[in-house]
Amino acid sequence: MNLTLKIWRQKNANDKGKIVDYPISDISPDMSFLEMLDVLNQELIEKGESPVAFDHDCREGICGTCSLYINGRAHGPETKITVCQLHMRSFKDGDTIYIEPWRAEAFPVIKDLVVDRTSFDRIQQAGGFISVNTSGNTQDANAIPIKKENADKAFDAATCIGCGACVASCKNSSAMLFVSAKVSQFALLPQGQVEATDRVLNMVKQMDDEGFGNCTNTGACEVECPKGISLENIARMNREYLAASLKG
Amino acid sequence: MSGILNSSIGRKFAMALSALFLMVFLLQHFAINILSVFSPDTFNDVSHFMGTFWVIQYLLQPVLIFGVLFHFVMGFILEYKNWSARKIGYAKTSRAATSTWMSRNMLLTGAVVLAFMVLHFIDFWIPEINTKYIVGDMSGLIDPANAESGLRYYEELVHKFHHPLRVGAYVISFVLLSLHLLHGFNSAFQSVGANNKYTKGLKGFSKVYAIGVPLGFVFIALFHHFTH
Numbered sequence: 001m002n003l004t005l006k007i008w009r010q011k012n013a014n015d016k017g018k019i020v021d022y023p024i025s026d027i028s029p030d031m032s033f034l035e036m037l038d039v040l041n042q043e044l045i046e047k048g049e050s051p052v053a054f055d056h057d058c059r060e061g062i063c064g065t066c067s068l069y070i071n072g073r074a075h076g077p078e079t080k081i082t083v084c085q086l087h088m089r090s091f092k093d094g095d096t097i098y099i100e101p102w103r104a105e106a107f108p109v110i111k112d113l114v115v116d117r118t119s120f121d122r123i124q125q126a127g128g129f130i131s132v133n134t135s136g137n138t139q140d141a142n143a144i145p146i147k148k149e150n151a152d153k154a155f156d157a158a159t160c161i162g163c164g165a166c167v168a169s170c171k172n173s174s175a176m177l178f179v180s181a182k183v184s185q186f187a188l189l190p191q192g193q194v195e196a197t198d199r200v201l202n203m204v205k206q207m208d209d210e211g212f213g214n215c216t217n218t219g220a221c222e223v224e225c226p227k228g229i230s231l232e233n234i235a236r237m238n239r240e241y242l243a244a245s246l247k248g
Numbered sequence: 249m250s251g252i253l254n255s256s257i258g259r260k261f262a263m264a265l266s267a268l269f270l271m272v273f274l275l276q277h278f279a280i281n282i283l284s285v286f287s288p289d290t291f292n293d294v295s296h297f298m299g300t301f302w303v304i305q306y307l308l309q310p311v312l313i314f315g316v317l318f319h320f321v322m323g324f325i326l327e328y329k330n331w332s333a334r335k336i337g338y339a340k341t342s343r344a345a346t347s348t349w350m351s352r353n354m355l356l357t358g359a360v361v362l363a364f365m366v367l368h369f370i371d372f373w374i375p376e377i378n379t380k381y382i383v384g385d386m387s388g389l390i391d392p393a394n395a396e397s398g399l400r401y402y403e404e405l406v407h408k409f410h411h412p413l414r415v416g417a418y419v420i421s422f423v424l425l426s427l428h429l430l431h432g433f434n435s436a437f438q439s440v441g442a443n444n445k446y447t448k449g450l451k452g453f454s455k456v457y458a459i460g461v462p463l464g465f466v467f468i469a470l471f472h473h474f475t476h
Contacts, residue, residue, distance in 0.1 A: 006339070019339050072342030098340040105333055171343060171352055172330035176256070204257055213333030214256045214326050216354065217435040220346035235443030241257045242441065 001027040001088060004096040005040065007052055010109050013116075017109065019098070029089035033076060034059060034066060036088055037099075053112035059084040061226065064163030068113055069100040074165035074224040082163060082226045102164050104173035106210045119210040120162050120178060126206035127199035128182040130191050144190055154188035157181040159227040166221035166229075172213030177221040179207050180237035181229045187240050197244040204241055259326060264439035266319040267432055271457070273312055278461050281468050284405055292399035296388040299376065299401075320362055327355045350431040357428035364421030371408050409472040418469045422462040429458035 002025045010017030024043070027036050034056050041051035057065040066083035070076035076086040091097060099113065107115040132138055146154075160181035167175050183200050186192025192199070215234060222231045252258035280298065284291040298304055343352055350357070379385050391397035409415055433454035437443070442450070 008339070069338060072338065072340040073345060077342075077345075098338075100338055100340070103334050103336055103338055105335060169346055171347070173333035174256075174330075204255055208254075208256050211333055212256075213330040214260060215439075216326070216330070216351065217431075217438045218347035218351035220343065223346040231438065232443045235438050235441045238257055238261065238439060239441030241255070242252075242261060245252050245255075245258070 001025075001029060001091070001093045001095075003027060003036075003091065003094070005099060006096060007099045007113070008101055008109075009052070009112055010101075011111065013108055013110055019100075027088055029087070031088045032059070032084055033068070033070070033086040033088065034084050053110075053114045055114050056084060061085045062161065064161030064226070067102050067115060067117070067164055067168070069098075069102060069168055071098050074102070074169040075163075075226060079223060080226055080228050082161075085226075102168040104164075104167050104212065106173065106175070106212050107164060107167060115164075117162070117164050119212075120164065120175070122210065123175070123179055123203055123206045124162075124182060127195065127202040128186075130186060130195060132191070141191065146189060150188045153232075154185050157184040157188070157229065157233055160185075160225075160229050161227060163226060165224045165226060167212065169220045169224035170213065170215070171218060171220065172216055174215040174221070175207050175210070175212040176215040176234050176237065177225060177229055177231070179203050180233035183237045183240055184233040187236060196240065197247050200237065200240040200244045204237075259322065260439040263319065263322050263326065264436035266315050266322070267436040268440075269311075269315045270319060271429070271433065271436075273315070274461060275457075278464050281405075282464060284402060285468060285471050288402040291405075292388075292401050295401035296399055299380065299388060300386055316365070320358070323355065323358055348431060350427045351435070354428060354431060357424045360421060360424040361428060364417065364425075367414075367417060367421075371414075372404070375404075406472050406476045409469050410476065412473070415469050415473045419466050422465045422469075426458055426462035429462065430455065433458050 002023070005022040005024055006019050007022060008017060009020045022040060022044075024036070024040050027039065031039070034054075037052060037054060044051045055065045055067050057063040059066075061082045061084060064082060066075075068075065068083045070083070070086070075081060075083050077090055078086055101107075101109050101113045102115045102117075104115075106119040107117055110116050158181075160178060162178060164175075164178070166177035167173050170177075183203060186199060187196055217231070217234075219231060222229065253262060280291070280294050283294060385392045388399045388401065389395065389397050390400040390403060409418075434451055437447075437450055437454075
């Protein structure tokens with residue numbers, strides 16, 4: 001396959017940045033998208049140019065690190081996958097492919113396609129946990145009876161990998177799908193009840209302080225989420241937040 | 249509870265409540281207007297009641313005006329905040345693949361509805377308030393000096409739908425309102441936390457409402473335009 005790549009290049013956080021064209025040839029349709037970028041980087045290094053910086057880690061669709069906005073969509077044209085699971089057979093010979101970083105004020109670009117997603121870490125630190133006595137006599141979580149439906153929903157919410165595709169794909173740069181998954185994961189389980197009120201209030205406050213936008217229920221986040229996190233979680237978070245506000 | 253409107257979820261909740269309130273109002277407005285098609289006398293009587301009953305005039309009307317203003321002002325505030333959350337946009341986007349046109353253009357459709365409401369206020373509300381509270385005529389009669397002249401509401405309605413340009417603006421506005429409601433109705437329920445086993449039925453009902461009610465208003469306008 002011969003392709004034209006239009007890639008966002010930005011030297012550092014303070015650089016203005018611009019789209020740069022890179023023609024690339026002899027790409028196998030069986031390559032992953034990241035492997036294609038590896039080939040491009042090898043060519044750039046051989047030419048003495050700076051390789052394109054992009055995030056990647058597990059390359060198994062689990063870590064959520066590969067944050068690329070490809071041809072106008074988070075993680076590219078397929079659904080429920082990360083970029084490492086995207087293969088070049090999803091494109092046609094001769095295609096022009098735009099590759100951009102996640103765009104949000106809360107995800108500032110560090111270099112090229114790499115963004116700072118520590119805002120998600122700070123939201124998580126604000127309440128995305130349960131406090132458990134780990135002195136050695138901790139009760140086995142499996143010993144606590146949990147309704148099957150709730151256990152399944154909590155597990156579904158817990159599959160969120162914090163990749164940020166929800167923010168990237170939302171026209172408002174809202175992080176509500178991410179935060180709602182973290183809130184739901186604990187709200188549905190007995191272990192999460194003790195800190196439920198503080199959790200949702202603190203996580204939503206941190207989300208707002210980080211500068212994410214407001215959800216307008218377009219549903220783009222749900223479509224682009226590699227783990228298929230449901231909008232139902234946002235509704236649950238809204239209920240949890242409103243109830244917590246009345247209590248608090 | 250304090251500061252709930254300062255949070256993103258609180259603002260969403262308030263926006264949704266004002267939207268649900270306005271949708272209830274729209275339905276009762278339609279229920280009264282459709283009477284004009286079937287019985288001008290009944291339409292006159294109900295309109296006169298709505299225009300003079302103190303609970304509606306002095307309690308519900310101010311709440312309605314506040315609801316309308318709140319919905320529009322909050323809509324613009326949310327849009328500004330959302331714009332601020334991404335000052336540098338993408339070079340290429342394919343939003344149509346992930347969301348509906350209606351959900352992405354609530355500001356546009358809302359702005360058209362707002363423009364229509366200005367026209368609507370100039371057409372009906374301001375003359376009505378002027379007649380009742382400036383002139384001081386609470387009779388609702390065409391000719392206050394003649395008790396036999398009959399109530400004026402139906403005549404005013406028919407008169408307003410005479411000009412094709414006004415009818416055209418009316419029709420376009422209600423098409424845009426329908427598009428606004430096609431996303432807004434369901435979105436309001438999601439914002440207040442209602443997304444559960446009843447969601448499928450709710451979505452069906454919201455589509456019936458979002459298409460049916462504006463279409464009904466369009467029918468009323470066209471009916472009076474072509475029959476008078």
